[in-house]
Amino acid sequence: MSTVRILGAVLAVATALLTGVPAAGATPPDTEPCLGTATCTSGQLADGTPYQFAKPGRWNGVVLVDMDFAAGGLTTPLTARLLDRGYAVGGTTRTVTGWRIAQAIDNQAAALARFEAAFGQARWAIAEGRSMGGFVAAGAAQVHHRVFDAAVPMCGGLGGSVGQWNQKLDTVFTLKTLLFGDTTLPVTGIPADVPGAQRQWIAALTGAQSTADGRARIALAAAIGQLPGWGLAPDGTATPMPDRWDAAGVENGMFLALAGGPLPYIGQAMSSRRAIEQLAGGNPSWNTGVDYARQFALADPSQRHAVLRLYAEAGLDLRADLRTLAAAPRVDADPAAVSYLAKGIVFTGDLRVPVLTVNAIGDQISTVAQQDSYGALAHREGNSRLLRQTYVRTAGHCTFTVGEQVAAIDVMWQRLRTGHWPEVSPSAMNRQAGDGRYLSYDPLRFNRPYSG
Numbered sequence: 001m002s003t004v005r006i007l008g009a010v011l012a013v014a015t016a017l018l019t020g021v022p023a024a025g026a027t028p029p030d031t032e033p034c035l036g037t038a039t040c041t042s043g044q045l046a047d048g049t050p051y052q053f054a055k056p057g058r059w060n061g062v063v064l065v066d067m068d069f070a071a072g073g074l075t076t077p078l079t080a081r082l083l084d085r086g087y088a089v090g091g092t093t094r095t096v097t098g099w100r101i102a103q104a105i106d107n108q109a110a111a112l113a114r115f116e117a118a119f120g121q122a123r124w125a126i127a128e129g130r131s132m133g134g135f136v137a138a139g140a141a142q143v144h145h146r147v148f149d150a151a152v153p154m155c156g157g158l159g160g161s162v163g164q165w166n167q168k169l170d171t172v173f174t175l176k177t178l179l180f181g182d183t184t185l186p187v188t189g190i191p192a193d194v195p196g197a198q199r200q201w202i203a204a205l206t207g208a209q210s211t212a213d214g215r216a217r218i219a220l221a222a223a224i225g226q227l228p229g230w231g232l233a234p235d236g237t238a239t240p241m242p243d244r245w246d247a248a249g250v251e252n253g254m255f256l257a258l259a260g261g262p263l264p265y266i267g268q269a270m271s272s273r274r275a276i277e278q279l280a281g282g283n284p285s286w287n288t289g290v291d292y293a294r295q296f297a298l299a300d301p302s303q304r305h306a307v308l309r310l311y312a313e314a315g316l317d318l319r320a321d322l323r324t325l326a327a328a329p330r331v332d333a334d335p336a337a338v339s340y341l342a343k344g345i346v347f348t349g350d351l352r353v354p355v356l357t358v359n360a361i362g363d364q365i366s367t368v369a370q371q372d373s374y375g376a377l378a379h380r381e382g383n384s385r386l387l388r389q390t391y392v393r394t395a396g397h398c399t400f401t402v403g404e405q406v407a408a409i410d411v412m413w414q415r416l417r418t419g420h421w422p423e424v425s426p427s428a429m430n431r432q433a434g435d436g437r438y439l440s441y442d443p444l445r446f447n448r449p450y451s452g
Helices: 003-018 077-084 101-119 132-143 160-179 194-209 212-224 247-259 265-280 292-297 301-314 318-327 335-342 369-380 402-418 426-433
Strands: 032-034 038-044 050-055 062-066 088-091 124-130 150-154 355-362 387-395
Touching: 038 101, 050 101, 062 101, 062 132, 062 402, 077 088, 077 402, 088 101, 101 132, 124 132, 124 402, 132 150, 132 355, 150 402, 160 194, 160 212, 160 265, 160 292, 160 318, 160 335, 160 369, 194 212, 194 247, 194 265, 212 247, 212 292, 212 301, 212 318, 247 265, 247 301, 265 335, 292 301, 292 318, 301 318, 355 369, 355 402, 369 387, 387 402, 402 426
Parallel strands: 062 088, 062 124, 124 150, 150 355, 355 387
Antiparallel strands: 032 038, 038 050, 050 088
């Protein structure tokens, strides 16, 4: 065990004491047999957040802490595979914290302390998770680097809280300006009737998709917002990945990313923005000074091709639409709301522990360009040696196989055991996964970076 981990354990105990863990000498958390030879412990943190852990009978000394584990993680195929491989697994839920990301990050350290109070000190503690859980895992690595030895964020919004929501503003602002300017569809200031706003937006986008003008402008908004040109069907099933130069196929993928599948981009842009605005006391996003013509010029070449082709087919003037965007009144942020959102969390590139990221190239929520932002910041701060980033050929949000997720965790365990990164090429990751779809991928430069 490293000196940093020992010092971190002391800090974890201190954090736990402040969040309601029994004082030294008090009765440790209860444990009970579960899942064959495993032993479980569960309870609540001081803020009411549930936590739960399972330790296998033959423990490899690693504990995985996941923000979403206590919301049904005990019975998943992933948990069964990890326990079989010797990992202790557990964590919290987001039910109490929601978009209170700073609190959720601290809760991961507090939950780890509960685990160690019940089972003894872990040899290695890894923050990991998917979606917001991946976002929080990366945050735990930055904030609690003396407590966690590593992090494996999967499909997390690694553009940071402010950056990712600025990017989402760009997409919705472009759609509203070019297609729905005469409607009351919200961009910010999301109303309390979130389901109603979601239905109205999806209906409007579906209607626009049926026209040549609508398809062209949907493609432009998606290209500006760096959405994938590949999505899931409305029933959640995978669609074929379109050929890069198939303009109609790429645009249809953009539409599905925006308004199709079980978690459409526009739906999350309404629900999560409403939650954030309520917590922050205002709007934390802005597009003042943003040049949308420049963002389009830097978009993926296949998406630029699709936009140009579809504008020509529709008989529209792309330059005129870009001038319309340039002249449109901008959205100002509320400074206090920006400050609130930045606390949970803005990534700085200040890595102190190894981090392995995993992202789908067709993820409509945690867009793949955000991974570039995270990597660029680590490089700027001279910390690239601590970071490895991997990509999976799949559409949708967090649509990884069990094998792909276990492979990433196994790679990090090897990194911790040896002090050196093993091979993380796509072929090596796919051999490890068995059913892997890892691929070589160079994401676009994130167009809305924010590091404070």
